[in-house]
Amino acid sequence: MREYDISVIKGDGIGPEIVREAVKVLETAGKKFGFHLDLTDIYLGGASIDKFGVPLTEETVETAKKSDAVLMGSIGGDAKTSPWYRLEPSKRPEAGLLGIRKALGLFANLRPAWLYDELKSACPLKEEAADKGFDLLIMRELTGGLYFGKRQTLVQDGQLVATDTLTYSESEIRRIAVKAFDIARKRRNKVTLVDKANVLDSSRLWRKVTSEVAEGYPDVTYSWMLVDNCAMQLVRDPSQFDVVLTENMFGDILSDEASMITGSIGMLPSASLNETKFGLYEPSHGSAPDIAGKDIANPLATILSAAMLLRYSLDEDEAADAVEEAVRKVLKDGYRTGDIYTEGTTKVGTRQMGDLVAERV
Ligand code: IPM
Ligand code: MG
Numbered sequence: 001m002r003e004y005d006i007s008v009i010k011g012d013g014i015g016p017e018i019v020r021e022a023v024k025v026l027e028t029a030g031k032k033f034g035f036h037l038d039l040t041d042i043y044l045g046g047a048s049i050d051k052f053g054v055p056l057t058e059e060t061v062e063t064a065k066k067s068d069a070v071l072m073g074s075i076g077g078d079a080k081t082s083p084w085y086r087l088e089p090s091k092r093p094e095a096g097l098l099g100i101r102k103a104l105g106l107f108a109n110l111r112p113a114w115l116y117d118e119l120k121s122a123c124p125l126k127e128e129a130a131d132k133g134f135d136l137l138i139m140r141e142l143t144g145g146l147y148f149g150k151r152q153t154l155v156q157d158g159q160l161v162a163t164d165t166l167t168y169s170e171s172e173i174r175r176i177a178v179k180a181f182d183i184a185r186k187r188r189n190k191v192t193l194v195d196k197a198n199v200l201d202s203s204r205l206w207r208k209v210t211s212e213v214a215e216g217y218p219d220v221t222y223s224w225m226l227v228d229n230c231a232m233q234l235v236r237d238p239s240q241f242d243v244v245l246t247e248n249m250f251g252d253i254l255s256d257e258a259s260m261i262t263g264s265i266g267m268l269p270s271a272s273l274n275e276t277k278f279g280l281y282e283p284s285h286g287s288a289p290d291i292a293g294k295d296i297a298n299p300l301a302t303i304l305s306a307a308m309l310l311r312y313s314l315d316e317d318e319a320a321d322a323v324e325e326a327v328r329k330v331l332k333d334g335y336r337t338g339d340i341y342t343e344g345t346t347k348v349g350t351r352q353m354g355d356l357v358a359e360r361v
Helices: 015-033 046-052 058-066 093-103 117-122 127-132 170-185 201-215 227-236 248-260 300-312 317-332 350-360
Strands: 002-009 035-042 069-072 108-114 135-141 151-156 159-164 190-195 221-226 243-246 269-273 279-283
Touching (some): 035 058, 117 317, 170 190, 221 227, 300 317
Parallel strands (some): 135 243, 190 221, 190 243
Antiparallel strands (some): 269 279
């Protein structure tokens, strides 16, 4: 029996209920495909603040590092009402998320977005764009740029002045560009670098380094696009994209946009990888505290994240295929959570959706 150590971060809001369903599906896949998962709960974000007073502990980092992969729900609370947001920014839930990404060296964030035939009617795009369908992957740099640059707020000439800095080195760009081109070879051999090279020095460096990397991949079509144009093209004709390579902040924004055109932000998985096979897997959506504990959240993004975990960290490709296929079947059989519900389909809750997928694995 193959054995794997998986760290589990249930997270905040809807996190615990969607992770519970993903674990259910993983364990079912293990029974079917002959592996066993050793699960260890670790804490991050709001749950960690409640337990330890800080959003990320050394113990969480150490346990995560020792495991084969980390499965995570979403973290964070309602910024208006939650006491976590009365803490200074560096002690809030999100700081824990940024901290663990950095501590584990998870520089490559893969956010795939594709349109299921069954969800075409939920796609907010024009019919001709939806009919064409799309299957793209945003490769977001995750440990550099504005998120991790020097920042400060100070008083200058009698008023507050705030500064954030956007810094990238050649090596930071090269390592993710290489990953983007490698992954493009397993998909449709196309990489679009998205930047703001008409304004930013950092973007000009991204173009220079990525163009150098591209020379080593003559079989991959390489082009670049300005980020404002990309935001527009994503809603005009997303079928033109395969791998979209971009820096941290642009990737944050574009990946929310890409998820919405799939019909629901509740459908999109993500993987954050370092140089080895180790990765952290989480849904692209947030913790939706307003619907937490009501058994209405869509667990499919987390279940699909678990499939990515099987594929990228455990090399259990067959099991990953089975999970993805099971999700497709559930949709085909007409089951929907509230966020993707349309007339004529069957509305189910979080737990039942997990059961339905597990049955089909
Ligand atoms: C994401 C989230 C995070 C980010 C927040 C919660 C800090 O929006 O994973 O996309 O901006 O990276
Ligand atoms: Mg985001």
